[in-house]
Structure formats: structure tokens, C-alpha cells
Amino acid sequence: MIPELGHFALVVALLLALTQGILPLIGAHRGNATLMGVARPAAQGQFVFVAFAFGCLAWSFLNNDFSVENVARNSFSQLPEIYRFTATWGSHEGSLLLWTLILSFWTVAVTVFSRHLPEDMASRVIGVMGLISVGFLAFMLATSNPFLRLIPMPPDGSDLNPLLQDMGMVIHPPMLYMGYVGFSVAFAFAIAALLSGKLDVAWARWSRPWTTVAWMFLTMGTALGSWWAYYELGWGGWWFWDPTENASFMPWLAGTALIHSLAVTEKRGAFKSWTVLLAITAFSLSLLGTFLVRSGVLSSVHAFATDPGRGVFILSFLGVVIGGSLALYAWRAPRLMTGGAFSWFSREALLLGNNVLLLAALGSVLLGTLYPLFMDALGLGKISVGPPYFNAVFIPLISPVLFLTGIGPLARWKQASLPDMVSRLKWAFAVALIVAVILPFTTGGMNLMATLGLFLALWILFTILIGFAERLKNVQGSLMQKLSSLPRGYWGMQIAHAGLAVGVIGATVVSNFQxxxxxxxxxxxxxxxxxxxxxxxxxxxxxxxxxxxxxxxxxxxxxxxxxxxxxxxxxxxxxxxxxxxxxxxxxxxxxxxxxxxxxxxxxxxxxxxxxxxxVDWLWGGAFLLALGGALAASDRRYRIALRKAEKATDKLAAKGATA
Amino acid sequence: MKRWIPLILFAVLAGFLYVGLYLNPREVPSPFIGKPAPKFVLPVIGQPGTTFSPEQAKGKVWLLNIWAPWCVSCRAEHPFLMQLAQSGISIYGLNWKDKDREAEALLNQKGSPYIVTVDDLDGRVGIDFGVTGTPETFVIDQAGIIRMKHIGPIDEAVWKKKFEPLLDKLEKTT
Amino acid sequence: MKLAVLLFAFAFAAPTLAGEAAPNADNPEVEARINKLGEDLRCLVCQNESLAGSRADLAEDLRREMRKQMKAGKNDAEVIEYLTDRYGDFVLYRPPFKPVTYLLWLGPVIFLAIGGTIWYVTLKRRHKMQDQIQPDSEALKKAAALLEQ
Known part of the structure; x- marks a missing residue:
């Protein structure tokens, strides 16, 4: 009975998602407030029903209902309770339900925190997210129903894959999906902006905290996955360049680029169409990752059971969502160059450099991941592309990004002076270089890779200190007062960059000296x-x-x-x-x-x-990256905007009541 | 025009992904196709003192079936191989890494589709043939050239689709 | 006689009871070479695990063959050739540089070149731009006002 209720709840959720995806978009287009008003209740209702369905599946797992095929295949009567619960998302079907649940959760978050947005903008964002929900719910109901019954009922289940019976399974997939799916908010904002034609600075400011929070979750999720592999696989590897890892790493790279380009768009009004394209790209790569893991086109240690029917469905969905949004981009993206001028050496120029390099690295990872598929599809034979390739191309592309991380935050917007920068940073450069050259000699002699990694990490750390020193030079008060006077956005950036340096130290030392x-x-x-x-x-x-x-x-x-x-x-x-x-x-x-x-x-x-x-510096660094993201997303300026908007709506409501 | 580039790139990518859906990433082609079968001399199971090497099968088209008693899919294809043997197809077996020495008893009990089956205890000959698992079946022509490799069990459908046309062609060339 | 056997057994057992552990490989030098080569090779049956890291049966067998080859004096290139002769390029995690992989290996360079061009063109245009003409400054103010209200 319970599984049938769950199935039914999914059908209701699909109907609500359709309502949420269609009516508010029409309403926003026509300026019809009634239709736009549907957005929030429909989204919240959809969340309730998806959560109910998820609860039903979890109940079936916890109560060992082996008449449900999904439970029979992925659980076992002797399985400890906590893993019976996590087995809920241990299969293709269940993880899809988790995906959908998290998507509707993000949508509800948007309905709650979007009261300061113009009504048409909020309706469009919620509507676009509703359309994505429609795709996933329809996919689940059509090809991957998690509630299918099994007749006759087997006496016991065939157990959850032992690799997944671990605390990592409790937290890694939800975190990763929070990140993956979280980019749907930035995506929905981008599509809403393209639809309305109001691709302004306010749009960048609205999407920025959402993007940062999603990025923070993706960082945590990826790091947890890496740590899990480290202690679970038995030989202490922490990154394998497996297609599935790449599938979560590519959105992370795109998201990192997006965070930086949003900064330029918000502060300087420039790079608008580039930022929109990145927002579309980040979420598209999340969807592509979902496709790669579930369609069986690439072999991977993580891959779910495969089925071309499912593959065709997701690919069509990808075609509609990604193809549709890129077509919309081509049609509606602003043609005018916006924002002010800036010089060859300015923070804008450096951030654009960061973006270009990150995307080149992203492109290389994508190319390496899909190249075996390309060759196979063209009948050119089968090859493997593995860690030696990725290390060979990724390190040279990411090293300049790390170098720029040291300069960017110290450069002024619009126009910075190169000689001035050289004189501010020459000591940091020299000390970092000397230490990085000498340190490897203390253990085993010259080691160029170690020197490169250590230099970049030290360089970032020193420039962060210089940044703080310069920023506080003219501030009065005790050190604590001085430090607390800095905005959280600044703290977030510096802590995240320090996390990057810490992670680089971990990766460098463990790879070269273990x-x-x-x-x-x-x-x-x-x-x-x-x-x-x-x-x-x-x-x-x-x-x-x-x-x-x-x-x-x-x-x-x-x-x-x-x-x-x-x-x-x-x-x-x-x-x-x-x-x-x-x-x-x-x-x-x-x-x-x-x-x-x-x-x-x-x-x-x-x-x-x-x-x-x-080795633990790797995950420590990732934690600092995520902490930086959390601080940046909670910066005062976003909260003030929110509070003011709330007050305004309260006042309006009060007025309405008295009138 | 510039704005359409992302869409075009995505369309190309989607095309590849679509084709990819119908390919099997686990099916690795053999580098031996069109090359002479690797040489080996191995003891024949059930006939102590006798050995077999591929030269002995020269002059006819034959199948080399890599199998093992511990392999479930090999058991699945066994009845079909029996049927093939009865219809006059020459099948030789290579018993791969049978550490528990079960092959002889199993063949006596279930019947043998093989003209002879050889014993590759340490798996070296299997490696020389680029074997990754069992069952795998090679088609070898009159001159001792490998013409095809099939990974996984053979059944009626696979036989009709992959083996029969090739065998017909090879038989005609004599 | 029995005593002698017992004593003999003890004489052998005693050092192994609490001794320095023996390396798993009888020739650590060869083993180091295998591990190094194995990092760049695919364990064919495990899907996405290297030959060095895998404990799969076939991986053990292949390492055994590599060991034999190395002990016979073959160099690394010859050992790799032994494997590619049997399993094709699929066994290599570092694809060889040849016409069908030109795009794979040059792709990153091409991406960097495209990126560099975008960077250069954008900056050139931005540099030329008159600072006064800011089509968006109006919108910027509006947005700021909207957010501050």
C-alpha cells in the first residue's frame, strides 16, 4: 500500500510541476498576476508530494518490503538500519528520486527567499525550475519507477553494494546533488533574464548567492567523495579522473568560473552574456553528468545499471533543456557590449583570464572524458584516456589560474598599475619561489612538480596576507576590530583562496612524497x-x-x-x-x-x-573553500537587500489590511 | 552568428552521445583480427600425454572457445555449442585457469562439444590471445588467421548474426 | 629422529615468528618498475582502475607476465609492446600520439588558443571603449535603488 501511495504522490507531483512550469510563465509573459500567483503554492505542493514519495520509498527500505523490486535489489534484512535508509538513494531509481526531491527543495527555497524579487522574475524562475522537475518526474514515472512491485516476493534482498555501505553514503550523495541541482537556480535565473530581456546588474546580484551556495555544496560533495574513495578503496588514492568524477568536476569548474564572472557582472556590469552562458553551461554539465552516469555510454566504477531506453529519454530531455536554452541564448542574449571600459591590466582583465583558463581546463577534461566515445562512434577503435592524460593537460592549464589567484584580488577594477603590482608582490614572489625550490631538497632532492605546487600555494598564501595588510592599513582600532570591520564577502574570498592553497599543498606533498x-x-x-x-x-x-x-x-x-x-x-x-x-x-x-x-x-x-x-590538507582545503563560499553567500549586502524587501512587502501587506 | 556556436557544439555532442547509446564501452576489439593465431602447445584434457597446437587444425575453419568450469556464462552457452558440434562445426576448447581441475569431470558429465580441449592452467596462452574473461570465441580460418572474436556467450541470435555469414564466406574461399 | 625434525622446524620457524617482514616481491626493483608502468595501464577487467592498483585476477596474471618479461631483460617499451600486441591501445591510459589522437592531445592547446584570442579581442575592445559611454550606468543606478529601497 505504502509504495502505491508513493507512486501516486509522484503522479500528483508531476501534475503540480506541470502547473508550476506552465502557468506562471504564461502569467509572466502576459502580466497576469493570478497566473503568476500559482507559482509558489504549486512549487511548495510539488515539494510536499515529492517528499512524501521519498518518505514512502525510505519506509519500504526501512521495513524490508522486498516486494518492491528496488528494495529487493538494493537492500538486505541484515543490513544495518542506517544503510537501509541510505539504500533509498543507492540505486538508479532512488537516486533519481533524491535528485528530484532536492530540486523541489531548492525551488521551495527560491519561493521563500524571492519575496524581494519583482513578481514576474520570481514567477519565471520558479516556472523554469518547474519545467526541469517535469522532465525528471516524467523520466522517473516512464522508465525508472522506484516503486515497482516484484512478484513473487523474494524471501530476502540481494544487499546494497558493499562499497556503498559506509558513512560516506549517508552524506556524499545528498551534498553532491545539492550542488549539482543547486546550479539549476542560477540556470533558472539566467533563463528568466533571457525571457524577460532584463539582463541587468540586479539579476547578477540575485543569482550570486544562490550560485555560491550551490558551488559550496558541490565542493563539499566532491571532497567527501574523494575522501570516501581514499579510505574505502584500500590503496589510498584520492582522485582517479574516472568519468563519473569528471562528471561532477566539470560543473564545479564551470561553477567556479561562473562565480568569478558574476562578480564582474555585479560590480561592473560587464560580461553579461558571457555570465548567462556560463550559468547555462554549469547546469548543462550537471545534466550531462547525470546522463553519462545513467546511460552506460562510458564505463565507470560508479555507473548505475544501464539501459538504452533510459539513455534515449535523458538525452531527449537534455536536448530540450540544453538545446532550448542555448537557442534562447542565441536569440535573446544582449548584443551590446555593456559595462565600462577597462585596461589590459585590471581586475576585470585578470578575472577574464581566470575564466578563459578555467574553461580551457574544463574543455580538456570534457574532451578526455568523451574522446573514447568519439572514436568508438566514428569506428576508429577503442582507446582509454586515463590519469596520465588528465594530469598532463590539467596541471599546465590550472597552474596559471593559481598564479592569477594571487594577483586578482589585489588588482584594482578598471585600471591597475603593473609596476605598482610588481613592487607590492616582488617579495612574496621571491620568498615563495626560494622556499619552494629549497624545500624538496630536504627530502630527496630536486623535484620540479613539488616546487611548482609549493610555489603556487605559498604565493597564494603570501598574497592573501598582503591583501589583509593593505586593506587594514588605514583602519583604526584593535586588530580584532579591524578584522571584523571587513565584509564577509572579502573574508569568504580570502578563506576560499587560502583553501585552494591548502589543497594544493596537500595534493603536491602527498603525490610527490608518499x-x-x-x-x-x-x-x-x-x-x-x-x-x-x-x-x-x-x-x-x-x-x-x-x-x-x-x-x-x-x-x-x-x-x-x-x-x-x-x-x-x-x-x-x-x-x-x-x-x-x-x-x-x-x-x-x-x-x-x-x-x-x-x-x-x-x-x-x-x-x-x-x-x-x-594528505588531509586536501580535504581541509576543500572545507576552507566551502567555508569561504558560505561566508561570501551570507554577505551583508544580500541580507540587507532581503530584509529591506521583506519590510517593504510587510508594509504593503499592512497597508492592504488597513485600506 | 557567434551566439549560435554553443548550440552547434552541443548539437554535435548530442549526436555523438546518441550514437554512443548503442555502443558497448566494455566490448574491446581484438588486435588479432587478420593476424595469425598465436602459437601454442598445450596438453589435451582427458588424454594424458597428447598435446595440441593450432597447426593441427590447419586447412579448416575452426572455432577456439575459451571457457572455464567456474564460469557461469560458459555453462549457459554449453548446450548451444553441443548443437553446433553436432551440426559439424569444428570447435576446439581452451580451458582457462582451471585451478580446481574440474574440467574433465564436467565434460564427462555434460558432454563435450570440443574436438579437443586444452589445458591452460596458468592462463598464459589466454593472455597471448588477449583474453580478458570467459567465454570468448575466436574464428580461425584455413590458413590459421584469426577472422573474428566474440566476447560473451554464443546463442542462436549471435550465431545467426555474427558467425554464420562469416563462416559461409570463409568456407567459400576454399 | 622426530626430535630432529621438530628442532629443524623450530630453527626455521623461530626467525619468521618475529622478524623483519619480507617484501611481497622477490625483486623490489622489478616491482617498482611494474608499479610505475602499471599506473599508466588499464586493468582490463575492472574498468577504470589501473593495472598497478588492481587486485583482480587478470591484473595479477598480467603483472606476473610483466615480471617475467622484465626479468628476461626487456625494457619498459618492450613490456608495453607485449601488452599492446595482445590487448591493443585500449590497455594504455596514456593514449599514443598518432593521427586519430591528434585532436585529443592538441585539443587543450587549441582551447587555450581560442581562450587567448577571446581574452585579447575583448580587452582590445574594452581598452578602446570610451569610459564615458556606459550604456548600462542608468540601469546600474536603477538596480542599486531597487535593492536599497
Whole structure:
């Protein structure tokens, strides 16, 4: 009964989404307030019904209703409750429902925080988002119904993929989808602006916080995914350039470019049509990612079960949404150059440089991801494009972006002076360079990649300090007063840039200076690595809720201090799939990482031990990036605009009441 | 005009994606097509002391079927292979990485579609043929040249579509 | 006799009970080479995992073959050739530079060139632009007013 209610709720949600997608757009076009008034209640109603459907599916999972095919395939009676809940989005169908739920959640957020917008703008934004919901709900109902019953009902489920039975599954997909789907708001704003022809500075100011928040979630989601892979896959890799990772990385690059170009559009009124195009691109890449993961055109470790019928449906939907919006762009984008003049060396010029480089990097990732498909489609044979290619093309393209990160925030709008900039930054440049050249010599000699990475990171950090110093030079008061006088937008930018530097340090150090040993260990054997002494104390069989684990005990000792790690090798009951769980000791300056290999005779095992210096800086950097985004999005100027608008509407309402 | 570029690029991309829907990224073509089959000499299962090498099959069109007792899809295609053998198709088997030594018993119990099946215990010959999994089937012509490779089980439909036309053509050239 | 066997066994067992762990590979130098090469090779059956990282059966077998080749004195290029002869370019994570991959390898350069051109043209036009003519300054004020009201 409950699954049928869920199915029914999806049908109602589709009808509401149709209402939300059609009437307000017509209303906005004709200036009909009644039709525009439909937008908010329809969107909120749609959210209620999608959330109800999601609840029904979660209920089916939590109560082990194996008569539902989706539950039977992706859950198991012995599965711990938390993973029974997260299994709700562990399948293609369920994750699609999560996608739709998050889309309607963002739409409701827009209905709540858009009261200061002109009514036609708000209606258009909500309407466009409604049309996207229509696509996803129709896709679900037509090809991927999560509530299908299975007759006869199997006695038990076939279990959730063991890789997904992890705390990472609780938080990574929702975060990632919040980011992916969040770009739909910026997209809807862009389409609304194109439809109304009012592509003004106010539009940029409205879409900016939404974009930043979505970008923040995408940053967190991607970083969490990387961390999850790091501890779950058993050999400590953190980025694989897998097509699915690229699918979330490309919108992130586009979103990063968009945030910067929105800054120019908001502050200087320039680059409008470029910004609109980026907003369309960022969300289009989110949709493309959804397509790539679900259609089976690329093979990937993450890919869902594939089906060309679904592929055709999403591709048609992509064609309508992306094709339609690009056609609208071609037709309606402003032809006049807007905004003021600026010189060869100015903040605008630097930000445009940032955009151009980010998009070249994005284009390269897209090219590498799809090239095997291109060749196959043209009958030119099959090739693989993997990490060596992406590293070879991405690093040279992103390095100048990092260099510009140091200069951009210090350059003045319109016209900056190059000699002046040189004199302000020469010390930062020299010190960063010298340190970056010398540091690798302390561990193992010259290393150009390490020098490049360290130089760029230090350069960014030094220029941030210079930025603060210059900004506070003429401010009165104590240091705390001075610092708190700076707007949150400024703090956000600097913290995010510092996060970038921190992440670069992590990536550089761990890629160039990690060490590992692959050994056969009898009980009592030891091995030394990077000053740590690992003593193997054997493997014991320990039953888990839905698996049996061989739980190893490895004692690690360095200069007197000891700790114990428990790497595991698990065999899952339902699927018989083996999984390795690494034993990790996290530290600010290094992780010690142990994973079990194969069992040998007499209780001996092959064991891999790793020393990974600075690896946690990667995720620390991502956290700072996201924190910066959160601060920037909560800047006073957006809140004031909101509060004032609210007051104005309250006053109007009060007037209406007295009149 | 400039404004239409994004739309044109997207249209091209969508075209490729559409074609891509009907391609299988997991099906990797063999670099051996049109080349002589790799040489090997391996013991024949069930006939201790005898060996087989591809030269012995020269002069006829034959299939080399890579299989293993532990492989589920191989069991699925087994009845169809029996049918083929009965209709006069020459099939040779290569028993790949049968660490548990089950092949002989299995063939005795279920019947063998193979003229002979050879024992590739450590999987080296399989690697020489570029095998990634079982079952895989090679079509080898009279001169010992590999003409086709099929990945996955053979059934009636696959046979009619991929094998029969090729075999007809190859038989005619003699 | 039994005692002798026991003692013999102990003599062997004792050092392994608490010793320095033996490297998994008998020849660490070859193993390092395999791991380095393996990073750029695809584990064919796992889809998107490198040959170095994979614990799949076929990956183990291929590493074993690579080991044999290396011990026989083959250099890295010859070992790669051994693999591409059997599995084609699909096994390479770093596609070779040849006519069908020109676009792949030159693409990033082309993107950069296009980007550079856009940057140059935009800046040239902006630089020439008279500062006074700001078609949008009106709208800018309006928007500001709207937001501040």
C-alpha cells in the first residue's frame, strides 16, 4: 500500500510541476498576476508530494518490503538500519528520486527567499525550475519507477553494494546533488533574464548567492567523495579522473568560473552574456553528468545499471533543456557590449583570464572524458584516456589560474598599475619561489612538480596576507576590530583562496612524497616505513551485522608513542563480495594507512603500509573553500537587500489590511 | 552568428552521445583480427600425454572457445555449442585457469562439444590471445588467421548474426 | 629422529615468528618498475582502475607476465609492446600520439588558443571603449535603488 501511495504522490507531483512550469510563465509573459500567483503554492505542493514519495520509498527500505523490486535489489534484512535508509538513494531509481526531491527543495527555497524579487522574475524562475522537475518526474514515472512491485516476493534482498555501505553514503550523495541541482537556480535565473530581456546588474546580484551556495555544496560533495574513495578503496588514492568524477568536476569548474564572472557582472556590469552562458553551461554539465552516469555510454566504477531506453529519454530531455536554452541564448542574449571600459591590466582583465583558463581546463577534461566515445562512434577503435592524460593537460592549464589567484584580488577594477603590482608582490614572489625550490631538497632532492605546487600555494598564501595588510592599513582600532570591520564577502574570498592553497599543498606533498611498502607478514613480524615501525599481530575473524570480517591488528610505533590500527577484509553475506577496509591513523601532517592484502599460510598476510604526508590538507582545503563560499553567500549586502524587501512587502501587506 | 556556436557544439555532442547509446564501452576489439593465431602447445584434457597446437587444425575453419568450469556464462552457452558440434562445426576448447581441475569431470558429465580441449592452467596462452574473461570465441580460418572474436556467450541470435555469414564466406574461399 | 625434525622446524620457524617482514616481491626493483608502468595501464577487467592498483585476477596474471618479461631483460617499451600486441591501445591510459589522437592531445592547446584570442579581442575592445559611454550606468543606478529601497 505504502509504495502505491508513493507512486501516486509522484503522479500528483508531476501534475503540480506541470502547473508550476506552465502557468506562471504564461502569467509572466502576459502580466497576469493570478497566473503568476500559482507559482509558489504549486512549487511548495510539488515539494510536499515529492517528499512524501521519498518518505514512502525510505519506509519500504526501512521495513524490508522486498516486494518492491528496488528494495529487493538494493537492500538486505541484515543490513544495518542506517544503510537501509541510505539504500533509498543507492540505486538508479532512488537516486533519481533524491535528485528530484532536492530540486523541489531548492525551488521551495527560491519561493521563500524571492519575496524581494519583482513578481514576474520570481514567477519565471520558479516556472523554469518547474519545467526541469517535469522532465525528471516524467523520466522517473516512464522508465525508472522506484516503486515497482516484484512478484513473487523474494524471501530476502540481494544487499546494497558493499562499497556503498559506509558513512560516506549517508552524506556524499545528498551534498553532491545539492550542488549539482543547486546550479539549476542560477540556470533558472539566467533563463528568466533571457525571457524577460532584463539582463541587468540586479539579476547578477540575485543569482550570486544562490550560485555560491550551490558551488559550496558541490565542493563539499566532491571532497567527501574523494575522501570516501581514499579510505574505502584500500590503496589510498584520492582522485582517479574516472568519468563519473569528471562528471561532477566539470560543473564545479564551470561553477567556479561562473562565480568569478558574476562578480564582474555585479560590480561592473560587464560580461553579461558571457555570465548567462556560463550559468547555462554549469547546469548543462550537471545534466550531462547525470546522463553519462545513467546511460552506460562510458564505463565507470560508479555507473548505475544501464539501459538504452533510459539513455534515449535523458538525452531527449537534455536536448530540450540544453538545446532550448542555448537557442534562447542565441536569440535573446544582449548584443551590446555593456559595462565600462577597462585596461589590459585590471581586475576585470585578470578575472577574464581566470575564466578563459578555467574553461580551457574544463574543455580538456570534457574532451578526455568523451574522446573514447568519439572514436568508438566514428569506428576508429577503442582507446582509454586515463590519469596520465588528465594530469598532463590539467596541471599546465590550472597552474596559471593559481598564479592569477594571487594577483586578482589585489588588482584594482578598471585600471591597475603593473609596476605598482610588481613592487607590492616582488617579495612574496621571491620568498615563495626560494622556499619552494629549497624545500624538496630536504627530502630527496630536486623535484620540479613539488616546487611548482609549493610555489603556487605559498604565493597564494603570501598574497592573501598582503591583501589583509593593505586593506587594514588605514583602519583604526584593535586588530580584532579591524578584522571584523571587513565584509564577509572579502573574508569568504580570502578563506576560499587560502583553501585552494591548502589543497594544493596537500595534493603536491602527498603525490610527490608518499611512501609505501608491500610485505608478507607473519604474526609478530615488523616493517619500517618513514620512521614508523609496524608490527603485525595477526588477523582474527569477527562477525559483522551482514558480513564476516578478518580483522587485523597492526601496532604502530614511532619514537616511543604507540597506536593500534585495525585494517579489515570483509566478505559480505548476501553477495559474497570481498571488501577491504583500511586502518588509518589521521594526523595533520601525515596519515598512516594500512590495508590487508591476501591471506597466506599460517596466519600470515600480505600487508600494504603507506605513509601519506599532508594528505588531509586536501580535504581541509576543500572545507576552507566551502567555508569561504558560505561566508561570501551570507554577505551583508544580500541580507540587507532581503530584509529591506521583506519590510517593504510587510508594509504593503499592512497597508492592504488597513485600506 | 557567434551566439549560435554553443548550440552547434552541443548539437554535435548530442549526436555523438546518441550514437554512443548503442555502443558497448566494455566490448574491446581484438588486435588479432587478420593476424595469425598465436602459437601454442598445450596438453589435451582427458588424454594424458597428447598435446595440441593450432597447426593441427590447419586447412579448416575452426572455432577456439575459451571457457572455464567456474564460469557461469560458459555453462549457459554449453548446450548451444553441443548443437553446433553436432551440426559439424569444428570447435576446439581452451580451458582457462582451471585451478580446481574440474574440467574433465564436467565434460564427462555434460558432454563435450570440443574436438579437443586444452589445458591452460596458468592462463598464459589466454593472455597471448588477449583474453580478458570467459567465454570468448575466436574464428580461425584455413590458413590459421584469426577472422573474428566474440566476447560473451554464443546463442542462436549471435550465431545467426555474427558467425554464420562469416563462416559461409570463409568456407567459400576454399 | 622426530626430535630432529621438530628442532629443524623450530630453527626455521623461530626467525619468521618475529622478524623483519619480507617484501611481497622477490625483486623490489622489478616491482617498482611494474608499479610505475602499471599506473599508466588499464586493468582490463575492472574498468577504470589501473593495472598497478588492481587486485583482480587478470591484473595479477598480467603483472606476473610483466615480471617475467622484465626479468628476461626487456625494457619498459618492450613490456608495453607485449601488452599492446595482445590487448591493443585500449590497455594504455596514456593514449599514443598518432593521427586519430591528434585532436585529443592538441585539443587543450587549441582551447587555450581560442581562450587567448577571446581574452585579447575583448580587452582590445574594452581598452578602446570610451569610459564615458556606459550604456548600462542608468540601469546600474536603477538596480542599486531597487535593492536599497
Amino acid at each position: 611512501s609505501e611498502r608491500d610485505v608478507r607478514m607473519n604474526v609478530g613480524d615488523h616493517v619500517e616505513l618513514a620512521g614508523y615501525r609496524f608490527t603485525f599481530q595477526g588477523v582474527k575473524e569477527v562477525p559483522g551485522p551482514n558480513y564476516v570480517a578478518g580483522r587485523g591488528t597492526v601496532e604502530v610505533e614511532k619514537s616511543g608513542s604507540k597506536f593500534v590500527l585495525h585494517p579489515e577484509k570483509r566478505i559480505y553475506n548476501a553477495s559474497g563480495m570481498p571488501m577491504t577496509e583500511a586502518g588509518i591513523d589521521y594526523g595533520i601532517f601525515r596519515d598512516v594507512y594500512v590495508s590487508l592484502g591476501e591471506q597466506l599460510e599460517n596466519g600470515a598476510w600480505t600487508v600494504k603500509v603507506y605513509h601519506k604526508p599532508f
